[in-house]
Amino acid sequence: MPNKKGVEKLINKKGRRIDGRKFDELRPIKIDVGVLNKANGSAYIEWGKNKILVGVYGPREVHPRHLSKYDKALFRSRYHMAPFSVAERKSPAPSRREHELSKVIRECLEPTIFTELFPRTSIDVFIEVLQAEGGTRCAGITATSVALADAGIPIKDLVVACASGKIDGKIVLDLSDIEDQKGEADMPVAIIPRTGEITLLQMDGIFTQDEFEKALQISIEGCKKINAIQREAIKNKYLVEKASIEPEPEETVNEA
């Protein structure tokens, strides 16, 4: 969608975006691991103003039974936006868009999971978007793969996703909601960082070939930064717990 006259500027004279970011700057990202007690694994991500909660169940028995696969685990995912996640109330019924996102998220994570280790079982992922501000599918993918690791499901690598796009003729990283709507192009990319394989590549808008290549490049660089945050988040779950329990009172040392 070309930027028509009268629409507010997405990039100011100093070369900063609406929220003050540089072209290749990510929004602040925070990931918490193991936030849900009843799920086998869980993660909560805050990515800019996006707030997403992910729960992972399994491997567990498949319901309904006839869906089970004899040689591998069934991997299911549900992406859902809460009615209060956007300005106008969103109907809680799964929309066309949510069905699509559930599918692309499922297909982008499945290649990393060793499903063949758990035949006749299912691994279920529930992604709840509590607050949306553009880029929820990328944030969802990033958080889900952390939650899978937290559940102790064997995976090849943590999948990480990040979008890039074109606003006011410039290629930028990690589009926010306004940039997505008013900009010219949006391209979410998910990669397996260790091998550099791309597991999700969607595009909405128009890029020239050079622009596409540049956008893909900055997406991959962004993904690698987020991957470091993912690993840090998993480590923190254990290190923080350790710190809270470690200091045993000194008095007990002498008495034995």
Next chain:
Amino acid sequence: MIERRQFVTPGELLAEGDYNSGENTYRENKKIYASKTGLANFVRNNVYVVALSGCYIPVVGDLVIGNVVDMRLGVWLVDINAPYISVLFASEAVDRSFNSRREEMTKYLTIGDVVLAKIISFDRTKDPTLTIREPGLGKIPLGHIIDITPTKVPRLIGRRGSMINLIKRETNCQITVGRNGRILINCAKLESEALATKAINLIEQDAHTTGLTDRINKLIKKEKKESSIHAK
């Protein structure tokens, strides 16, 4: 090459070259990577990861604690905290042949019962089957059951049983550890049961740290001292 007991996340490179890929790792192009979160370790050229979370996968010969959840003709279905429901045949519950036309199965076990059982068969294609036809196995009449993460059971047992024997000795409790992460505690005194539970929960929480046996020892000694002061 990684250090011993290094914390790793899935996809991290563990070793390169002539190594064997052990538990919770995978090999790609002569390189070995972690597939789970945990502590990486190696014995000679075997590289493996001690996972910090994950479900219980049945292994033949394992001692497990299960709940009877359903009954069919001649079988009980037992939940053993695994992705698969296990089957306990009536013939594996009594020492003679069992005729379900003449005898009531509920005489032996019924829905809601908790059993200590051993896994006698399991593979990718068939659900696990159990037996209670061995001394010590069968319906659990009393005690307290606590759940821990199944992957942390080896840590609770310790090297050649050092950890679990420490808790048993210090608290005077009977403790039976099911490989599926269910632990049965039987104590004469309520305080020692609470102490054993506390110690086991601490092991569950701190399974990834070193010097845990010492800390458990200190915890038990301290708690025992405090409770003896209260008793006076």
